[in-house]
Amino acid sequence: MLLNYHQLGSWKWFLTGFTVLAAVFLLLPILFIIALSFGSSQWLVFPPPHWTTHWYRELFSDPRWLESALTSAEIAVLVMIFSVVIGLIASFGLTRGRFAGREALRALFLTPMILPVVVFAVAIYALFLRIGLSGTLTGFVIAHLIIALPFSIISICSALEGFDRSIEDAAVLCGAHPLEAKLRVTLPAIRHGLFAAAIFSFLVSWDEVVVAIFMASPTLQTLPVRIWTTLRQDLTPVIAAASSLLVGLTVVLMLLTALVRKGMKS
Amino acid sequence: MAQTVYSAAGSDIAQSAPQVKPKRQPNGFPAVVPALVLIVLFFVVPITALLVRSVLDPKPGLGNYAQLLGSWTYARVFANTFEVAALVTILSVAIGFPVAWMLAIMPRRWGAVIFAILLLSMWTNLLARTYAWMVLLQRTGPINKLLIYLGLIDHPLAMVNDLTGVTIGMTYIMLPFIILPLQGVIKNIDPAILQAAALCGANRWKCLTRILIPLALPGVAAGALMVFVMSLGYFVTPALLGGTSNMMLAELIAQLVQSLVNWGLGGAAAFVLLIVTLAIYALQLRLFGAGRLSHGGQ
Incomplete structure (x- = not known):
């Protein structure tokens, strides 16, 4: 029963929740970098005050x-x-x-x-x-x-x-x-x-x-x-x-x- | 088929006439020569040379090893290294086991999403991921802000330039390496065994602690050893997240060679890391057989 997802009963919610959290932990830093790259703050304030493509321009101009x-x-x-x-x-x-x-x-x-x-x-x-x-x-x-x-x-x-x-x-x-x-x-x-x-x-x-x-x-x-x-x-x-x-x-x-x-x- | 017919015929003739030799099969050795030359010239030779240097440079003897193993500065580096590797291993197993378990039995559609996230995280450039954690964990970063906002802390925590940051960043990097193989191990466990246990009256906890965990244990141990040994020799993440005051072994080796140009001592430190790594792999081979390292052997 522990190896059947539908028979896990109350454990199902706990384990699913845990897995979702772990997935978020794995995904978040990656989404975070992308958000940051469009943020206007030089000091990486998050959430950014404004959105910009300035950093990409700086990247390509060098x-x-x-x-x-x-x-x-x-x-x-x-x-x-x-x-x-x-x-x-x-x-x-x-x-x-x-x-x-x-x-x-x-x-x-x-x-x-x-x-x-x-x-x-x-x-x-x-x-x-x-x-x-x-x-x-x-x-x-x-x-x-x-x-x-x-x-x-x-x-x-x-x-x-x-x-x-x-x-x-x-x-x-x-x-x-x-x-x-x-x-x-x-x-x-x-x-x-x-x-x-x-x-x-x-x-x-x-x-x-x-x-x-x-x-x-x-x-x-x-x-x-x-x-x-x-x-x-x-x-x-x-x-x-x-x-x-x-x-x-x-x-x-x-x-x-x-x-x-x-x-x-x- | 042809082989058996041939040899059967051969054994009949064998008594009277000299056996006809089958056309010699090429033994395949020439095919491995290019790779072998490459590995010997640019892997075996330089590493051996480095180890030789550790006992010859600056003067013959074990002076470098005495210096390395006899000073508190370096003892601290070894302690940091083992401490972080052990913590990262424990955390990776604790987080990885439930996730691997779910991944093995989840409905396919959701499993595929988690799987894609794992691959994305694993394949994304290491420096990019480390950079993310440097920003996330810094004094004015989002995590400190969130913790203050929630009222959990009064002052920002110093997580960067500290082993806390290194541990978090390394756990993040190692998680896929334990989840992916462990998921396969759990998938191969026969659900009927757990069904049988349940029928015999075992409750969930008993099923978990007496059956599922013991059956998954070889996979857990193999994964844990791999994470531990990878963490011991990790360079990039500890160097960026740990700062110079919390040095780990790989960083020490790099610094001895690059900044201090002390090849003898650097070589000695490299040799220590090499021996520890090989010893742990030998342990793994002994415990779990050769299946993981050289698959398909006889």
Whole structure:
């Protein structure tokens, strides 16, 4: 009866109320930033005395914001491409390979996801200082790739494990080259895994801040670094405007994911 | 199918003629080489180098560790870190369990709404969320104003630059990480077990404390350990909401390296964090098996 919503009796109202409160707790800060970004108060008085788009204009009139957003996008797209390609190839090896230490290797590939980012950030920063990659685009892409790869491998591996390999074998038996069978039979079948890998990899890089703080140079800053350095000085509403745009991006990505999932089901 | 026919035929011939070897299957290792090279070069090597540095820099020996573990300043940092991580874990479980429970059994339509909110919160940029809490919790912020308006406090509470703010902000960030997996665990519990208990005369409380909670416990423990270990190494939120006087371990590591350029001590602190993290994951593996880390293994 505790696992049947309609048989909960008086508990139902208490638990539902609690869940609604928790949902409000999760949603409120996000709505709050959006409201704040349109508020006229420099000192973030809430509720705002007037409504304005001033902060958005200020955001767009400062070329440094746009520049850092473009840098972030460039890095994130590169990371996404490499992460999906390398992750796909590795996932084939991990799910179908027959070699000693396969499980240990899988664990190794997932380690960057569970270790505290700050440890990795300090370590890669030290290495990149030595080999001259700190503060370069290549450096950013490599560092973010290490963090993104586990997400890609998890998504693609689970898609490959759910794919019936005999379909690919059938294509080979019918005369397709093994590579052609992989490209034209297997890849379309696991496209939801590839899509998830791409989205996760993009987001991981786009939102990554810890490694970026260490590596950023005055000439190469990602958007999170720009927000971070501004936040350390003051809580200007310009950040609220930038954050609201980021929330907008999240919503777009979520809708896109939902659409793709729906499209794949039908 | 083809395999069995082949080997059956093979065993017949085996006595008289050398067995025909099946065409060698590629063993798949070359496929993992690019990822392996990348991980070894840019993950294993730099982290090992950092740890080596912690015992060599500035001079060989365990001096850095003695300094790190022997001073009150750093002891305070460790205490802050464990205190916040423990509090965040307790709060996340306390809030997360009922929500996960409801999410598992709620009517689909409402469940989808809650689910969307969880994803939105989880996917929104971390800095944006932390910024929201910095403003919400500040001295003149809406929460202090509301509490004063309600007559609950006379003077604004100092929640930013204080571990209170860090705890609230971190709990906010960790909640989805416990609700989502726990929801799956509760969904997999067979309702018939609770039905049976009710038929045998157990009341709601007994059903909850004797059946539902024990059955969900592995999920709760796994989620709690994950939240705890993530909180231990968290950098951004503690740094922004806690201020410099309430430092946590990740922030200390960053500061040792970035501001003080003390690579040896920073490396030692990183090593401590690394060991604690790995120890907790090892505990988790031992308690709950490898299912969570490497799914699909044999």
